[in-house]
Amino acid sequence: MQEHIDNDFQKALKLKEHIKYQFKYCPYCGEKDSFIFNDIKIFKCSKCKRTYFVNPASAVGVIIETPIGIVFVERGIEPKKGYIDMPGGFCEPYERVEDTAVREVLEETNIKIDNIHFLISGSNEYIYEGIMYVTSDLFFYSKLDYVPDVKADDDAVNVIFIKRGDIDMKNIAFESAKEALRYYIKNY
Template identity: 40%
Template sequence: MHPLAQFNFCPKCGSNRFEENNIKSKKCGNCGFIYYFNSSAATVAVILNQENELLVSTRAFEPAKGTLDLPGGFVDMGESLEDAVVREVKEETNLDVEELQYLFSEPNLYMYSGFQVETADAFFLCKVNNTRQLKAEDDVAKLEFIKIKDLDPSKFGLSSIRKGIVKAIEEGILNK
């Protein structure tokens, strides 16, 4: 089912004359408002320790509960991608990002409360100077550093993260 099929009423005037306009929008037959269903922005943190091991989390909740993931999450309204990745790393790992560098992005489909959210996931290389305060928090069940040579992309539950791990290895961002 297309995500727009779940929207039956105009968010501006409440009319039930909210009809398909094209593949990515609906238009209100009452007030003329056009709603475009765009991707939500999300961030992903690639954090390496001194031994060149990748910080990996285990998801505590659905979607993909119990699978591997990387720290990150949705960008809040009024927040930059950079601010979002710093906030998400702090919320999920208790680590402070000292430096960051944009790497690349990947599209994703994220099932949230039975609703499919299309996201654009921005990957950042994040430098942290102190990992002694590392602690799994928020929606993370466990955190661990994994040797790059031991990474198995199939163990990551979200497609964008799997693709991102493969891309980071192929592009030499994660050196074996």
């Protein structure tokens, strides 16, 4: 597992979208091209000696299983516009991840869930407006014994139900979501 992470990390460092290529000026002293990146998460200014950390952003995804299939949303924005994904999104500052899951599901699908369970975690690269953000993704699941009324909103343009056996993984937006879905289908 660690080897897989190390290989992915080395590939990410070569992408022009990687954060190390985005910083031109120290945010503390303003010196141009003074940042030295340690290839993990730390920038250090060679002039003022200040340190800037780049840590993963927290995001959630929720697998909602209903009698007619698993709930998916069609993404209406980049990255991966037009792909399908489970409802979810980024945590707000100081928000518990469980609250993020409930909020994002409601915002994107109009489904009110109150019974969620932690499933698995993963990591992902989220390229937005030319900058790659590394995310720490937390996945949850909820099983409903009814078919909810749905309405796409926020950054979802469509809500669809897909039976387990009909999920085409190449249509799923993000690798961490594919891993979570595979894990869920195998174990639940």
